[in-house]
Amino acid sequence: MYRKGCPDEYPITLVLNGYEIAVFQLTKHDLEDWAYGYLFSEGFIQRSSDVGSIIINEEMGTINVSLLNGFNEEELFTKKKHYTAGCGRGVTFFSMTDVKNFQKVSSEHSYKLSYLLKKRSEFAQNSPFYLETGGMHGACIVDEAGNITVREDIGRHNAVDKIIGHTIRMGLQPERLVLLTTGRVSYEMLSKAAKFGFPVIGSRTAATKQAVQLAKYLNIEVIGYLRGKMANIYTSTGRVENDLLEIPAVEMH
Missing domain, CATH: 3.10.20.10 (Ubiquitin-like (UB roll))
Known part of the structure; x- marks a missing residue:
């Protein structure tokens, strides 16, 4: 075995x-x-x-x-x-x-859902500690050139802190980045992303009702169950275009 x-x-x-x-x-x-x-x-x-x-x-x-x-x-x-x-x-x-009371997020960048699904797949393939153990969380940023950077930890919020730490040390601008995570997007996860100013957050699992409410208030696009050819688009900032017409994304109000 x-x-x-x-x-x-x-x-x-x-x-x-x-x-x-x-x-x-x-x-x-x-x-x-x-x-x-x-x-x-x-x-x-x-x-x-x-x-x-x-x-x-x-x-x-x-x-x-x-x-x-x-x-x-x-x-x-x-x-x-x-x-x-x-x-x-x-x-x-x-x-x-x-x-x-955080500043509302502003960004003119938009993405196709098929692109985010592709980057989510690349993220999964470039998570060595998860592939080794099957028991790690990860967080990933996608820059405007399509490059990804991954950080992993036993805790989903720790992984997000690690990737945020990387971005501020590198002097990267939040409006040009997408945050992807393996973990549930709860209010404290949303707060970390909002504090940095990520305009788009994608997760392979769900977002909580409190996180979605905060995301709408702070003008952040949140996508859950980002895997294969499926997704739930929880918010409606217009930053993510659903180009997978045969498998509709579900917007949650």
């Missing part, structure tokens, strides 16, 4: 300017990308240059980050934590109300 390997996960403590933020279950790949992505997603930094240094100690299970401009420690520790749903338990400091 053929057996796949087991996916890895480790408790990693994030320490910010000497303050312990939380302990996260992470896969030990692309941890620097994760740190940048998580700090950006949670509003600790606005750009990669806000970070003075990052010291990763895998043996001790710590990521020590120094911010050049500091942060409001008192405000942080009085904010309510929201523990995220699903695998690879995470924590966010943003509520649904907070996310509604």
